[in-house]
Amino acid sequence: xxxxxxxxxxxxxxxxxxxxxxxxxxxxxxxxxxxxxxxxxxxxxxxxxxxxxxxxxxxxxxxxxxxxxxxxxxxxxxxxxxxxxxxxxxxxxxxxxxxxxxxxxxxxxxxxxxxxxxxxxxxxxxxxxxxxxxxxxxxxxxxxxxxxxxxxxxxxxxxxxxxxxxxxxxxxxxxxxxxxxxxxxxxxxxxxxxxxxxxxxxxxxxxxxxxxxxxxxxxxxxxxxxxxxxxxxxxxxxxxxxxxxxxxxxx
Numbered sequence: 001x002x003x004x005x006x007x008x009x010x011x012x013x014x015x016x017x018x019x020x021x022x023x024x025x026x027x028x029x030x031x032x033x034x035x036x037x038x039x040x041x042x043x044x045x046x047x048x049x050x051x052x053x054x055x056x057x058x059x060x061x062x063x064x065x066x067x068x069x070x071x072x073x074x075x076x077x078x079x080x081x082x083x084x085x086x087x088x089x090x091x092x093x094x095x096x097x098x099x100x101x102x103x104x105x106x107x108x109x110x111x112x113x114x115x116x117x118x119x120x121x122x123x124x125x126x127x128x129x130x131x132x133x134x135x136x137x138x139x140x141x142x143x144x145x146x147x148x149x150x151x152x153x154x155x156x157x158x159x160x161x162x163x164x165x166x167x168x169x170x171x172x173x174x175x176x177x178x179x180x181x182x183x184x185x186x187x188x189x190x191x192x193x194x195x196x197x198x199x200x201x202x203x204x205x206x207x208x209x210x211x212x213x214x215x216x217x218x219x220x221x222x223x224x225x226x227x228x229x230x231x232x233x234x235x236x237x238x239x240x241x242x243x244x245x246x247x248x249x250x251x
Contacts, residue, residue: 032219053086064088136164
């Protein structure tokens with residue numbers, strides 16, 4: 001199985017009537033032979049989780065992931081809605097947009113609720129309020145729940161991301177890294193992201209999960225960048241889908 005842990009059904013996928021078009025997103029996943037995609041709403045202060053749920057409902061290839069804002073009133077209800085009303089198997093935390101420290105105690109009831117409902121947790125990583133060390137604290141609160149660290153701590157904190165993933169084996173590093181392609185060259189279609197290989201070497205491929213950050217980059221662009229690392233067929237099979245299948249309990 002092949003799968004993309006992070007794709008955004010944002011306004012770029014609206015048709016002339018203003019309706020979100022899931023087929024456009026899945027066509028780009030088809031280009032990379034992706035069987036499933038974890039689909040998220042536009043990352044904005046007031047995420048349209050319910051709209052996303054309506055669009056993807058009944059489509060077995062689209063796994064919904066609700067964007068939850070822990071500092072809003074009653075964020076636990078958002079987690080409950082994701083699980084019981086929207087049929088989404090995951091939640092996403094975006095402290096960079098919602099302006100909170102991801103390891104603030106206000107976040108703990110949210111991730112514990114996700115654990116209790118059996119939801120997967122994805123977290124945007126970067127500097128300051130979403131530093132990998134902070135995400136490590138979150139992962140330690142729910143050690144039995146998979147936590148996917150978006151962007152692998154890039155651009156400056158890959159070493160910290162690897163370190164906390166070694167300590168917290170429920171952390172998986174997501175390969176949404178092409179936005180930093182200038183670290184390796186000017187053309188995202190030719191770069192060789194060697195630091196991703198360093199993460200694979202340090203952790204093993206079992207803790208690395210493919211993600212594209214679609215539509216910022218097409219899944220095939222990220223696939224090709226990772227293939228240039230020559231990780232081998234077994235490692236690629238795990239990274240490009242088998243790990244995601246295990247995390248989300250897919251057959």
